[in-house]
Amino acid sequence: MSDTTLLAAAGPAAPTIGALRPLGLRATTLHPDGLLGAWQHRNSTASLPHCLDQLEAAGNVGNLRRVTTGAGEFRGMWFADSDVYKTLEAVAWEIGRGTGSVEVLDDFTTLLEQAQDADGYLNSYFQTDHRDEQWAALVWSHELYCAGHLIQAAVAASRAGVGDRLLAVARRFADLLVARFSVEDGVCGHPEIETALVELYRETEHRPYLDLAARFVELRGRGLLGDEPRFGRHYYQDHLPVREADEVTGHAVRQLYLLAGVVDVAVETGDAGLLDAAARLWESAFGTKTYLTGAHGSRHRDEAFGDPYELPPDRAYAETCAAIASFSWNWRMLLATGGHRYADELERVLYNGIAGSTARDGTHFFYSNPLQLRTGHEGSHEDAPSERLSWYSCACCPPNLARLVASLQSYVATTTDAGVQVHLYAAGRVETPFGVVDVATDYPWDGRVTLTVTPSSPGTEWTLDLRIPGWCTSATLDGSPVAGDYASVTRAWQPGEQVVLSLPMEPRxxxxxxxxxxxxxxxxxxxxxxxxxxxxxxxxxxxxxxxxxxxxxxxxxxxxxxxxxxxxxxxxxxxxxxxxxxxxxxxxxxxxxxxxxxxxxxxxxxxxxxxxxxxxxxxxxxxxxxxx
Amino acid sequence: MSDTTLLAAAGPAAPTIGALRPLGLRATTLHPDGLLGAWQHRNSTASLPHCLDQLEAAGNVGNLRRVTTGAGEFRGMWFADSDVYKTLEAVAWEIGRGTGSVEVLDDFTTLLEQAQDADGYLNSYFQTDHRDEQWAALVWSHELYCAGHLIQAAVAASRAGVGDRLLAVARRFADLLVARFSVEDGVCGHPEIETALVELYRETEHRPYLDLAARFVELRGRGLLGDEPRFGRHYYQDHLPVREADEVTGHAVRQLYLLAGVVDVAVETGDAGLLDAAARLWESAFGTKTYLTGAHGSRHRDEAFGDPYELPPDRAYAETCAAIASFSWNWRMLLATGGHRYADELERVLYNGIAGSTARDGTHFFYSNPLQLRTGHEGSHEDAPSERLSWYSCACCPPNLARLVASLQSYVATTTDAGVQVHLYAAGRVETPFGVVDVATDYPWDGRVTLTVTPSSPGTEWTLDLRIPGWCTSATLDGSPVAGDYASVTRAWQPGEQVVLSLPMEPRxxxxxxxxxxxxxxxxxxxxxxxxxxxxxxxxxxxxxxxxxxxxxxxxxxxxxxxxxxxxxxxxxxxxxxxxxxxxxxxxxxxxxxxxxxxxxxxxxxxxxxxxxxxxxxxxxxxxxxxx
Structure with a gap:
């Protein structure tokens, strides 16, 4: 692989059409002395190794070994494989940006190859003690959910240029899904497979993956999952087809993963109606059901959205995974539409709802992220945290953080035919087809951002768009007031030319x-x-x-x-x-x-x-x- | 049985010592045109028949038949027997006040006699498909909880004068418990057996029942239940011995049932330290964790108390059973100490937290009783009610209401050697050893209460104590201002003598x-x-x-x-x-x-x-x- 390849290779979410195009996987580098760069460095050196250790200690890896060896007991949640896949995705993104271990990826790939059934099925829970339950209860089995995370790991490895074998594993499983679910009516109780299949389609150009993703989106909301006895069908968004829904409801991670997949399907199939549905549900989420930190989920019992305006700070569930899901959904909305507000939400949830989940040491995490903790709180556990814990019995969040932060550089900037758009401000370097943009800033502690351009073709005119965050009402560019969503600088750029964006940070x-x-x-x-x-x-x-x-x-x-x-x-x-x-x-x-x-x-x-x-x-x- | 017997026969909770003594089961009658009397009438004619129908329809009765017939499937919760027992207790109290069906009680008793094992064990879940799990997991089995409700039903039937056979069933089970748990260390995940065993001791004077209740209280908080993986040991009050605890925590019904049992044990064993512990926990509950309606439980996920001052009105869990449990606890505290504030809490929770749970038709019920419902609420179910439902998959609340309301007259007044104390104002008649007190009032709609005394021995001096509710700051007795907790009238009463208590009801x-x-x-x-x-x-x-x-x-x-x-x-x-x-x-x-x-x-x-x-x-x- 060459750097040139990686400059072109996509990061997470690589739509073939849309208002904005993501940059390649190694196009952007974050300086480790900036907040985002330091976070990514900590993730690489502390959080990700910690996840790998914990997967071994908690039994997730052992579960997969057990498929072939039969030794020991299955340990952890029945969807424990997904934690392995999310961690593997993080490893792949790390490889993509030049800091990951190909050996780790290869070893895991070998393990998965060995565990995989001849027909492509792979799930250490159902392949061992629960073979008779395979595909028997999609409502709770998380089989498609786990398959989705396997696929996302494989897509990441493929984009990092080292994923041929893992991609083959994922495709064997995906082909099995296509064979089965193209004819059988069924959806997963926990969305995730939708966005994964679209990403796999993007990586392989194999249309049946996209078609199956679209089918899963359409089949949802038609009662295939049956009644949820305690929380109702809202819980897994099976109460209404997404095209008819006008309120985000139920389990927040499920709702938000689904919506990321909805945008992916809408974009790839050119389905404007479906994209409208996502936009309508975005209004519901961000107009009535979002915490100030960008987090989602007001109810502990069903890990769910509450009624409109039901946003208790103390009992905010605000699951870390829901914040990550919101980030993914907003990124897709931004690429699809170019809408500034989606970039604002990226920033809000990243610096608050997501960043707050990890301790400064990089190895302790919140599952739930309340906005208030009372004196006399009775102690720390998943449901009522007062301290970050090193791992969880349901360990979905830490590996989810690892995969997001390992690919964080991918979300900084985009391109169009007209130029480059910078959405997140972080000390670093952005390489684009138009040239290199070096970003010097102490953001988010200081609002001054100096961008130095080294154009690919000096003197060629193109536009540099710089996001003016919604929170800033007095932005200046090179000393002159700028208004609107993006400050646009259209120039025939010369090497070393600088612009200085100033985003005054008065306390608000x-x-x-x-x-x-x-x-x-x-x-x-x-x-x-x-x-x-x-x-x-x-x-x-x-x-x-x-x-x-x-x-x-x-x-x-x-x-x-x-x-x-x-x-x-x-x-x-x-x-x-x-x-x-x-x-x-x-x-x-x-x-x-x-x-x-x-x-x-x-x-x-x-x-x-x-x-x-x-x-x-x-x-x-x-x-x-x-x-x- | 004679009316004389029933005047003496105890109602719910019959301590042998204490500051105040309860009156006999038929000592008080409520007029059906008063609010409490009408409620009791509706309970008798609508709610209780509805419960009996639902127990048949939902399978609870079938489960018990199945123990001998083996026919059909077990239906409902594994502790479904307890709903039968609570309903049976209601039937017994109805018989006690002259309005219940002895035939219904006899038929159920025959069913229970047939189902009971030779050694006394009785639990339709564990006697059928789960025999190997009998006594294997007290942490969740609810076996002692169910036994407790059987005992309470039998005590009620015995006090109503018709319970010899049912009492024999209950004693056979209780004797088995004594034999087993006097030597084995174990407590039930859900308290209830404690108060039941004390009541059985009161009814039978068989000391081992009291000793076992005391033992269960002492063994709690010593880790016998093991770790509760999601909510911690607070959930079932096994985190600290009750003598050391200073905060009500965990599952609200469990905490409050436990405290009712703690008072019972403290009173019968003369254990002042244990009563002090209950009083200390009362301060925690009513000083920092009680809703304005008198309800308890701020968290849905674990049906639990929250942190101090965590009292969200919209997500109030405020389970009906917790309100009933609070009523029972406060009644025991009142009898033990004579403390006015306990009577105030009886009134508050009765007219608000408890009364609100039942629809005007008497056949629809809330399980959770929030203090706010938002526009756009997503629909009615146990976890987020907008309408009362006719029954629940976990149907603990409706039969609990039935047994409370069937015995409501028992809580109106008490006696001491010095006279009579009226705690709750309701149109009706109170027969006491000192004489008859007729109460005329339109309370709670109007604060005027006219009490007409017909003394047993005219001219003998005794004291009539009338509670001045904490909410009333301008009470008058016969036109003169009265202050303090109770307005005391000590007189040599003559037949037909009246006093008029006026409790002005200015809106507050x-x-x-x-x-x-x-x-x-x-x-x-x-x-x-x-x-x-x-x-x-x-x-x-x-x-x-x-x-x-x-x-x-x-x-x-x-x-x-x-x-x-x-x-x-x-x-x-x-x-x-x-x-x-x-x-x-x-x-x-x-x-x-x-x-x-x-x-x-x-x-x-x-x-x-x-x-x-x-x-x-x-x-x-x-x-x-x-x-x-």
């Missing part, structure tokens, strides 16, 4: 829609793309009976951004007051007593819970109450 | 403790013991885009009580405003637009959802915002 105070009952009378602090939060550890009050719950923000007072050395480069400080209401009656006790002034220090939400466990809140009650 | 506005984030900036309306709520059906605004969510209360304006004919005798009206925020952005959109004045009509919470399904809320945002 925001409130939620008046129908979001759970945060009435509260505001949140933001700066640039970052949501901030208060932690008990920063509360400079030593009285034992004063808790973070008793803090109020002086909403008229200025919020200051304060640079710090160390792990938290910029904190926000604000004036507030604190008054204990310890021991007051639960109802009818009147307002709390005398207030003492207090200086509040807010840190970026994504860095919370990296000190001792303790209370945290994104939404801060104001002294004067709600504005509506 | 209340707010929650400032740490209850979920209802910040909101108030609730109350009148007398009743919590009120707004329903979309009463919103006199016809603009389609205006929802209940957009209503604000003018918090300074007067609240008026307005008598109505028909199903809702008293509504509250208030001034408010409404402004649509339809289409505003989810974050940063600023306050809602122009407000139109609106008259708000609030109805008693317990009557909600008796018209078309639609939005409802107890907590109403105020125009000016929070008071703290």
């Amino acid at each position: 105070v925001t409130s939620a829609h008046p129908r979001v009952d759970a945060v009435r009378g509260c505001v949140a602090l933001l700066r640039g793309p970052l949501v901030y939060c208060l932690e008990q550890a920063d509360l400079d009050v030593r009285r034992e009976d004063v808790r973070l719950e008793d803090v109020r923000l002086d909403d008229g007072a200025p919020i200051e951004a304060e640079p710090r050395d160390g792990a938290i480069p910029v904190v926000l400080t604000a004036h507030g007051a604190v008054a204990s209401s310890e021991g007051a009656p639960l109802y009818g006790g009147g307002p709390s007593g005398e207030r003492a002034p207090v200086t509040l220090t807010a840190i970026p939400y994504f860095l919370w819970a990296n000190r001792e466990p303790g209370a945290m809140r994104v939404w801060i009650p104001t002294a004067t109450g709600p504005r509506s | 506005v209340t707010s929650a403790h400032p740490r209850v984030d979920a209802v910040r900036g909101c108030v609730a309306l109350l009148r007398g013991p009743l919590v009120y709520c707004l329903e979309q059906a009463d919103l006199d605004v016809r603009r389609e885009d205006v929802r209940l969510e957009d209503v604000r209360l003018d918090d300074g304006a007067p609240i008026e009580a307005e008598p109505r004919d028909g199903a809702i005798p008293v509504v509250l009206t208030a001034h408010g405003a409404v402004a649509s925020s339809e289409g505003a952005p989810l974050y940063g959109g600023g306050p809602s637009g122009e407000r139109a004045p609106v008259t708000l009509t609030a109805i008693p919470y317990f009557l909600w959802a008796n018209r078309e399904p639609g939005a409802m809320r107890v907590w109403i945002p105020t125009a000016t915002g929070p008071r703290s």
Whole structure:
């Protein structure tokens, strides 16, 4: 393989048509001293090795060995294979950007080749003790879900130029799926296969994969999964065909994976109606059911979207995988339409909902990402986290993070026939058909972005589009105010020519829609793309009976951004007051007593819970109450 | 049996010692034109027959027949027997007050006699297809839980004077439990057996039953149930011995049933330390974890208490059975200590959390009792109710209601050596050793209570104590202001002597403790013991885009009580405003637009959802915002 190949080889999601085109897999490199680059480096050196270790320790790899050896017991969730595939996808993307281990990929591929049935079937749970249940209950079996993750790993390996054998494994399984499900009516209880099959079609140009993906999309919402006894058919989005649905519902990861697949199918088949359905559901999700951190899922019991405006910060489920799914869906919407708002959502969820899931050490993770933790919280577990854990019995999230972050550079910029579009700002280099764009910035801590262009054909005119984030109302380009969604610079570029985008990062105070009952009378602090939060550890009050719950923000007072050395480069400080209401009656006790002034220090939400466990809140009650 | 016997025969919970003594089973009668009497009548004529029909239709009775016949399949939950026992307990209490069917009780008793193993074991799930699992996994088997409900039914039948055969069945099982668990260390995953064994001891004076109950209480919190993989040992209160616990946690029904048993054991064994533990946990429950309706349980996923002050109105789990369990616990605390606050909680949960669970027709029930339902709610099921359902796959609640309401008269009054205490006001007659007290009142619609005394020995001095509810600050007795917890009238009573207690029912506005984030900036309306709520059906605004969510209360304006004919005798009206925020952005959109004045009509919470399904809320945002 050559760098030239990898410059062209696609990253995650490679639509053949759309408003924007993704760049090749090694087209963009992130500098390890920038936030995104450092994250990717940490993922490569800490998170991914940790995942590989855990897959061995938790039995996922053993399950696959067991298919041929018969030794030991099946361990973990029945869909444990998917964790292996997601990790393998991460390995493949790492190889693609020159930092991964081909040997690891090869060893796993050999294991999968050995485990695979002659007809292409591969699933260590159903191949061993549960052979009689194979294909018997798509509603819960996750067989197609696991197949989808195998396919995505194989596509990644293929795009990294090292995946011939793994792609062959995946195709054997995919061909079995085509043979079976092109005639049999059935859909998977957990969407994922749809987007995987479209990606496999893109990689192989074998049309039956696309047709099957389209068929799965169309068959959904027709009751094939039967009644879900506790949560209803909404749970797995089988209540309505996606073309008729106008509200995101049910299990958030399922809904969002499905929508990524819907966009993929719509784009490849040129189905405008289907793309409209995705856009309509996007309005439902982002207009009424999204957390300020970009996270999704308000209900723990069914890991689900709530009703419109049901967004409790304390019981936010906000599963890490749902945030990753939202990122994937928005990326596809951005490529399909060029819509600026999708890029805004990419940024929001990446820097907040997704980034907050991983500890600074890269080896501890949240499954659920609440926006508030109360004093007296009863302890950390999946359902009510106060500390990140090193692994989970249902370990879907850590490998999902690994595969996303291993391919993070792919989401920075795109091209069209007219030029280059930069969507995410990160120190790094973007190589495009029009030339190289070097990006120097300390984003997201500083809003100054200097872009230096080295054109492929000096003097040829093309356009550099720079996203103006929705949060920024005073952007300038080379000192002149710019408005709109993208600042466009159309020039006959000369080598070394620079533009400087300035995105002033004044601290901001925001409130939620008046129908979001759970945060009435509260505001949140933001700066640039970052949501901030208060932690008990920063509360400079030593009285034992004063808790973070008793803090109020002086909403008229200025919020200051304060640079710090160390792990938290910029904190926000604000004036507030604190008054204990310890021991007051639960109802009818009147307002709390005398207030003492207090200086509040807010840190970026994504860095919370990296000190001792303790209370945290994104939404801060104001002294004067709600504005509506 | 004679009426004299039944005047003496105990109702539910018959402690041998305590500050107050319960009256006999037929000592109190409720007039069917009063609210409580009408409820009891409806229970007798509609709810209880409905339960009996459903137990047949849902397979619960068939499961028991199957133990001897072997015919058919086991149906429903593995603890389905408990629904039969709770219904049977209701039948027994109905017999006790002269309105139940002895034939029904006898037929069921014959069925149980036939099903019972020679050694006393009785559980239709484990006696049929799961014999090898008998006693194998107390953590989930509910075997002791089911045994407890069998015992409670038998105790009720015995107190009703018709339970010799059923009591023999229960004692055979109880003797088996004593033989096994007096030596084996084990506790049930779901408490219930504790209170049942104490009640059986009270009925039989057989000390080993009490000793085993005490043993079960002491063994809890020592890890015998092992780790609960998803929710932790808090889930079944096995994380700490009850003597050490200072916070109510985990599955709410389990916690509250346990605490009822703890009080029973403490009282019968004279264990002051154990009673102190219950009182300490009462502070945790009622100081930080109780809904305004008296309901408990903030989390759906584990049907559990949340952290302190975590009380979301929309996702209140507020299980009907937890409200009933709280009622039972408070009744035991009241008898043990005479503490007024326990009687206040009896009243609150009865008229709100419990009463709201049943539809006006008496045959539809809520399992979960939220304090808010949003516009656009996705439909009614156990986890997110918008309409009461006629039955549930886990049908614990309806039979639990039936047994409580069938014995409701037992909770109205108590005696001591000094006289009579009236705790709940309801039209009816209370027969006591001191004489008869006739109660005339339209409570809870009107606060005037006229009590006419017919003393047993005219001229003998004794004290009539009348509870002054905590919500009432301007009570008068015969026109003179009275203060304190109880208005005490000590007299040498003459036949026909009357006292008139007046409890003025001015509409009240209340707010929650400032740490209850979920209802910040909101108030609730109350009148007398009743919590009120707004329903979309009463919103006199016809603009389609205006929802209940957009209503604000003018918090300074007067609240008026307005008598109505028909199903809702008293509504509250208030001034408010409404402004649509339809289409505003989810974050940063600023306050809602122009407000139109609106008259708000609030109805008693317990009557909600008796018209078309639609939005409802107890907590109403105020125009000016929070008071703290």
